[in-house]
Amino acid sequence: MAELRPFARKFIAGWGDMDFNAHMRNTAFLDRSADVRMMFFAERGFPMSEFARLRIGPVVLQDVVDYRREVGLLEEIEVTVALAGLAPDGSRFAIRNEIRRSEGKLCATVSSSCGWLDLAARKLVVPPAPLLDVLRALPRSNDFASLPSGREK
Numbered sequence: 001m002a003e004l005r006p007f008a009r010k011f012i013a014g015w016g017d018m019d020f021n022a023h024m025r026n027t028a029f030l031d032r033s034a035d036v037r038m039m040f041f042a043e044r045g046f047p048m049s050e051f052a053r054l055r056i057g058p059v060v061l062q063d064v065v066d067y068r069r070e071v072g073l074l075e076e077i078e079v080t081v082a083l084a085g086l087a088p089d090g091s092r093f094a095i096r097n098e099i100r101r102s103e104g105k106l107c108a109t110v111s112s113s114c115g116w117l118d119l120a121a122r123k124l125v126v127p128p129a130p131l132l133d134v135l136r137a138l139p140r141s142n143d144f145a146s147l148p149s150g151r152e153k
Contacts, residue, residue: 006098006139007036007081008036008078008081009035009036009078009079011032011076012075012076012077013028013075013076014073014074015073017071017073023070023071024072024107029108032097033079033097033112035079036080036081036097037095037112041134045130045134046131054131055120056116056117056118056119056125056127057117057119058114058115059116059117060113060114061092061112061113062113063110063112064112065108065109065110066110069105069108070107071099071107071108075101076101077099077100077101077107078099078102079097079098080097080098080100081095081096081138082095082096082097082138083095083139083144084096084111084141084143085113085146086135086136086146086147087149090116090126090127090131090135090136091115091116091127091149092148092149093115093147094112094147095112096141097110097111097112
């Protein structure tokens with residue numbers, strides 16, 4: 001069986017992505033990671049308008065960034081997203097983004113612990129079945145792990 005490739009998008013590190021040291025700033029790595037996650041959902045039938053209609057949204061509970069190499073101004077990068085963990089009910093999940101330069105060198109890894117937030121109740125909830133199916137279809141990281149449910153009782 002062929003291995004699924006992670007969902008990926010390419011970007012150019014722009015002027016606004018740079019810090020005082022002339023390399024990509026830490027929050028730019030987080031921004032690109034979030035952009036690619038949302039592009040993944042949008043391309044599979046869950047754009048922001050659908051999340052608004054459902055009154056549910058992805059919420060990041062923790063981000064961990066592991067820096068490996070610098071990214072300079074106008075360098076092309078590719079950002080991938082893979083599923084690193086999932087609770088059986090889908091209320092919590094972990095996402096792994098990798099940021100690579102055009103020659104394939106790993107520059108940073110962003111590991112995010114996430115959940116689905118009910119925008120009215122302000123608590124973690126189980127996502128609707130079609131959204132959970134989309135999440136389950138995301139290629140898994142090599143270290144994928146089952147997570148405990150995050151719903152409040």
